[in-house]
Amino acid sequence: MKNNKDILKWFENELGEEEFSELKQSENFETLEKIAHYAKHMKAPEVNPQDALMAFKKRNLNKKSPKVIDFNFKTIIKVAAILVVMLTSSYFLFFNNDLSFETEIAQTETLTLPDGSEVILNAASNLHYNKKEWASHRFLELEGEAFFKVQKGEKFTVNTSSGTVQVLGTQFNVKRRVNYFEVQCYEGLVAVTYDKKTVKLPPGKSFRVVNNTIQLVDDFEAEKPSWMQNESSFNKVPLREVVSELQRQYNINVKLENVEEDLLFKGAFTHENLEIALKSITIPLDLNYKIEGKHVVLYRK
Template sequence: MNKESDILKWFNGEISTETIKERYPNEDFSSLEKSQFYAKQFEVPQIDAQKALEDFKKRPLGKDSTKVIPLNFKLFIRIAAILVVMLGVGYALFFNNTTTYSTAIAQTEVLNLPDDSEVILNAKSQLQFDKKDWKKNRNLDLDGEAFFKVTKGKKFTVHTDVGTIQVLGTQFNVKERDNYFEVQCYEGSVQVAYKDKKTILTPGKTFRVVKGEQIVVKDFNSENPAWLVQESSFDNVPLWQVIDELEIQYNMVISAESVNTSSLYSGSFTHNDKNIALQSVTIPLKLSYKIEGNKVEFYNYESQ
């Protein structure tokens, strides 16, 4: 049974929608159903080929033989529209090999890549790669945060908007948020390419860029990222970055207009209790907060 052939037969009305869904229960036909619906709106007139040939033969030759035959633009537009729809469907079926995974606020997901490497995707993150080209090039695009356990093999590269990470077989964490980029190596070695400089990280080393300027390579002693056990951990990180992470994990909006958000914070907060998380951040910095729905305001004690 040829799936592509069956889909084309279904698109042409030779196979019913119920039949195609029974044959391929795991396929998502929603997009194709829309394309099929719009294609059916265009009625192409039936042409009597024999009569058209006879009419052509009766045309006079000579100076009038070069006369341009008027083009039926409405018919042309309808046919062109159908071709565009069919080309779009064909591209989606045969040429789009990009695999995409994404997580929502407060959601994590465990993924297995084609080479059995494992990725754990943190909240509000997206990972993409070309499945067809995977055996030749283990390349991924990351927007957000993810922990990687990479099997040995060909070069494994993670691309972000800020920097590129290359490994052969290791465990590492990549965090790429607005104005914040951090790579932590837990096993093996990691090469971080940032601008024109390449830095090698060994286990227990962190590479960090804040607002595109500050570059820090420092030690850490944890065995795994804290967020894997439902916590967010920070070591001398600006408060604005901690606030961003609170918003991602709890789907809330935090205002801190009267607070110095550049002050550094070291500590952690849980992902399981909003009030405890807010207290874990504000108390060490001698701040307070008030909640109204999903909105939270940070302020200094003196502002009460």
């Protein structure tokens, strides 16, 4: 490398092809690339590398120590690394207000939102919101399933890739899985927007969409979702969704042999015993099952 200016020019994308080729031959080029990568993705205030370097030199030259500082290649790397660490820390402390939560297979998690509202995430679900904007904009993004107990206040919105749910203060459950979207109201009034149309649900009513088709669902009387009591219940739900939930609760792989995945199932299964759960599903549908380690097969008798 000719001089330290080459490094600064490279950070600013002003290095020529010949100079860049020479820089790449340096033994520390890989470290420089990592520093540039992280700095590029920062959403923190911009920092001019030339100004930062000059300020660093000035602070050290003003010290009483007569020692002359040699700004070689390794010194520049250290300075740049320190700047990246400082920018990263300040970004996450002062600028990043997006909070995300995620549950694994067979896991649930209870969250308390800034306004005191409560969210319980079912297995294999994720949720995020902006903490800074929460006081004026109660808005969350959800993929998976969650039960909400909302404190009264400003409009509370749960957005999913299938539809949007809005309330002021109530209790409701939202389930968004592949080709499946369902909202159940347990208290208050819930407004569900799907395909640019809004439906209002009073307590005991459900809104369900399967394969992009809105379905009529019977009323329910439960005070809370069954999954919060370690049980999954279904009311005329396609077998493929029942199987998907079984996989999420037991961390298994289920295969259907000569069984229609659109076969409707009405019933429930426990989250605490796989054998009992499988019997609860197969007996009403007149099916058999076999377990091979983490693999389960459902088949016709």
